[in-house]
Amino acid sequence: MNIALFVQKKEGICINNQKELFILPNNRILYIRPEAIEKINHYRQIRWTDTEAGGILIGRVLMEDGNYIVDDVTEPMPTDKRSRTRFSRKQEGHQEYFNDVWKRENGRCFYLGEWHTHPESVPVPSSIDRKDWSRLLNLGYETGCLFFIILGIDELKVWYGTEDKIIELKRRN
Numbered sequence: 001m002n003i004a005l006f007v008q009k010k011e012g013i014c015i016n017n018q019k020e021l022f023i024l025p026n027n028r029i030l031y032i033r034p035e036a037i038e039k040i041n042h043y044r045q046i047r048w049t050d051t052e053a054g055g056i057l058i059g060r061v062l063m064e065d066g067n068y069i070v071d072d073v074t075e076p077m078p079t080d081k082r083s084r085t086r087f088s089r090k091q092e093g094h095q096e097y098f099n100d101v102w103k104r105e106n107g108r109c110f111y112l113g114e115w116h117t118h119p120e121s122v123p124v125p126s127s128i129d130r131k132d133w134s135r136l137l138n139l140g141y142e143t144g145c146l147f148f149i150i151l152g153i154d155e156l157k158v159w160y161g162t163e164d165k166i167i168e169l170k171r172r173n
Helices: 034-041 094-104 127-139
Strands: 021-023 029-032 054-061 068-073 081-083 086-088 110-117 146-151 156-162 165-168
Touching (some): 110 127, 127 146, 127 165
Parallel strands (some): 110 146
């Protein structure tokens, strides 16, 4: 199957960067824009003193094909709780940032999930991560699913969650 991915009518660009493409169980695609990846990468825990960081994923669901795009992410806010092995996102700051994006985009964006870092080479969700993800999924969202990104020291991993399951997504080859 040879297709051009994510022709964005809004910006008139075609994106085929394979690194940020993930396949969902229904064969739809999650694309994470380079600008969002760059923001997340800024918080990679390389030094022993680096603390976990995180935020929310903001993006769109394409009407043409049902694919998802993460356009932006929030960065850690002063009220968030951060330590070497723990991140607790507070609503303050993140909600205001989302509201500003929502207004700027005329309501054409969604909360798509959460991201955070781990101080390990290949990230593995902790039991606390999974409990928090399940709690969020039980709140219900317009998109019917949420995405969860964990950035490790060497790899970025993505999980896809619905009310009844959470699975790791594979990169598109």
